[in-house]
Amino acid sequence: MNAAAPPAATRVAIVGAGPTGLALAVTLAGAGIDFVLLDKLPEGANTSRAAVVHARTLEVLDELGAGAELVRRGLPVERFTVRHGGRTAAEFSFAGLPTPHPYTLMVPQSDTEAVLLDRLRALGGGVHRPYEVTGAAQDADGVTLTLAGGRTLRARYAVGADGMHSAVREAAGIGFPGNAYEQSFALADVTMGWRPGRDEVSLTFHPDGLIVVAPLPHGRFRVVAVMDDAPAAPDRACVQDLLDARSPGQARVERVVWGSRFRVHHRVADAYRAGRLLLAGDAAHVHSPAGGQGMNTGIQDGYALGRAFADDRLDAYEAGRRPVAERVVALTDRMTRLATLRNGPARAARDTVLPLLSRVPAFRTRITTELAELNYR
Template structure:
């Protein structure tokens, strides 16, 4: 668990980063590598040990290598994670098709299953090795900009002056609101259940399973330490689903496949699909969930945010800020459209559409080119390579 840092705020910096999740940490590391002064602020007194993201894809590991060409950063994270090289699609207990990552043209032909807090811990260690840290707890409550810079005001009345400010502060971004940037999109009707459990799971720990069924969609992925991550749609989920509730979900969607023995953490959340109309307003910029949110299908959210942050850090280092939005906003629009299609296909309640979906998936799984395209898309390898 990250210690509470009692770092005093300086009077001024070049870049103020609001939010020290994976996006904010990646941006801070990128700026530290480039020698650009920054202040990274977070409202939480310490990092959370619960998180939604549970997978790091190949393109993100390549970003880590761009940050640290010795590959020590990616090696540290891989050592904490569990590489899985297949994504299996099921209807109940019946396998419909398999997407394999092991043929991808990358140094990382797999999905690395690891809780978000491990990704944050590795990034924070790298940041500290470069002489940086997180200023916490500082809740930014006000932001104004003028011709010469940006003034950030915290809940305690302290102020920080910066040349620019970046919102890496999530869907309800204070920076985005201060910038007056619209967040276009809408919310899904269904809620999502998220749980980390120990269980006996018949498909085993060598795959991530996407399971369809009349009751809804469910994803089960292995995590280090003999745990599993479960994500499932449900019309009205309880705020904190208990072990019995999670077991019933599994029994409905994968009968006879799972027996939960321990519940470590659970939550309910609602998912939006939105993209900021702009990524920049004057001296204010957006990255990660402040710029785009979408369905957890395919594990794209944290990975897209980390890639945003690296691209923005390089743009700040080179001064080519127009290129940041020009490259990254189309990526977000593409990811939102892709995950929305996956979610709507997976959650349809229409029996005829379900049969058509299952038939199409079964046929598609037999076509190597189609399987490889989907694998590359999930791995992030269809987005621009870091440089």
């Protein structure tokens, strides 16, 4: 936590110190650009939330000087498996991808934020907490942010990295069209015996909804399941029942370390910039957790926007990143709808075609390259 109050003026005000805001701040700090990073929470979140870091994001973190430490903390996983109950329907490997990181890194979001924050501090920066932005007004020369309690901050530009309910996006008057999925998601980090082991991320199809099991560091597993009405805090019995129903005979849950529920939207902001107000991360796009794309896209937004400031090419930011968000939202929507099919004939067609397609090397490479976000370099 930064004990000092924020200054009265800066070049770039960043609202939100999650992974997106931190990535932007580290990029600006490395380029010698003056900024102020604000967050309304008194301290960073200590829950795991997003737990997947893909190859392209690791390449970006390498550029920022944070990649090696995050890899040290995480668990590299090379294989992604689609299952029906205990039967394997398709396997995809990241091992042959053209990247220094041919795997997906499983690591709690709290670690990702901690590594980025450590890097920011090493560069002389920090986060001012807790400062909530309640309004933003721009003029020809800059932006005035109003903070809770009446304090103001003057900046040449302000960036909303403040999530789906972004105060900056609202102040900019930028639309955020899209919809919510009907189902809710249960999320739990657990210790358990899992028959497929710790060398893969497993996505299991089931008529009641998909369930994803992924290994985490320290012997834990992440379980994500679609439910019609997920409990606020899934307990051991809930997670065990889900696994028994959808992956029978595969799991024995010992303990729930942390659990939550969430509902998912698929939305892309109409624009990433309105004058001197800009958007990044969940303020600009939200989508299904299928494929673990959200935090990765946000970190890459932050890096791209920081480079746009450094290179004095702000107009290139939206042109480069908004199409990526549209593509990610479309991909995760297709994955979610494919995995949550309720219609019997449609499920049967999926279950027949996917194993056949997965035997085609070009198809496997296309899927892993897209998931790893290597197309977005």
